[in-house]
Amino acid sequence: MALILRIAAGCSLTTTEVEPELPTGRVSDGNTLVYRSNGVPVVAHNDSSLGTFLTSLFGDNRPVAGNLIGSNELIIRARDSQNEAVGGQTRHELHLALPDFQGVGTYFIASPYSYYQETIPTKSRNNQTPPQTFYPTTAATVEVTEWNPTTRQLRGTFGCTVADTTTGQLVVLTDGHFDVIVN
């Protein structure tokens, strides 16, 4: 009987699991940094919607920022917290530190100033789970493909493996690219 029901219920022809594509270029004409974390797309970008504007009035930092500190220390920070808070949804934060920034070129990034964090927010603001922090392993690089000192527009790509030094867990970051206006 079960077999008959199974036959009657048909059969699969094709099945494909699909992850959404990463956006290219600047999203909403704001600073944008995107990558895949173990194949899962992570997108962080600034926008000028009313909600984001109101949030920024209360001191919340913009999700993506590039800061040139001193003469040649470049920090790029990106978090996808602008996504709607969904229970169980992982929040990602990435810091890329280029301590000797000279313009277009390839840079090695290293701990502790470069790191990647995953947090699973809870609905209670007072009972947040501490983030899990990962640091770049050897040969982690950022390639700056375009730098305009006048407009301060910075474009580039990155890809690396990061590790949780406590547990040894690895996360592979691939297809990374950014387009930011540096402060």
Next chain:
Amino acid sequence: MKRYCFLLIGLFFSQAARAQPASPAPAATPLSGIWDGGVGIGNGIEIHGGYLSNHFLLLGRTRYKWWRPDSGPGSTGLFRQFNTRSRQTEVAALAGYSMPLSGTLLYAGAGVGYVTGRQLGEYRYTLRGNALIGGDTHYYAYRRYQAIGLPLEAGILFPAPKFKPSFGVTFQANLNPEQSVFCLLFTLWSGQFGRSIVPAL
């Protein structure tokens, strides 16, 4: 002039009396070899066609259905985040049986159907627009599939004697291993199925 008026009134009543049946209306006899087709709308939309011979019924339908994800942004609100939907398209052929009942036509059938669609999985990210209100686009991981399933349909058709179209309600299902779908649709039939149960005057 007044006499002509009485003549006209008399003629009218005599014709009306002649039009009245001398005996009770004959029982509806199903027409053979008639076609029908139309559309349906409910928690899905469809185009259907059918062939009726005595009580034997052949149906063909193509239906599109979409629905919100179980959780995540876009799972609530009628027009909010309209772009986030699972969806399925079905093309099916069914055979079944129809039966007049109290001025309506009941029918049911089963057959074989092809479905293709996508089923949303976990929420991934949001692209925010620059609009003052809304403009967000939410992206989900999803499963794209094609499958052969078992289509089922049971419905009722209400003929409208003065008009050619008939109206109906139908329950449809497609049972398949990827994503079974159930629909309740209001249907419009533009052909002759309604005439099969309306006695000829």
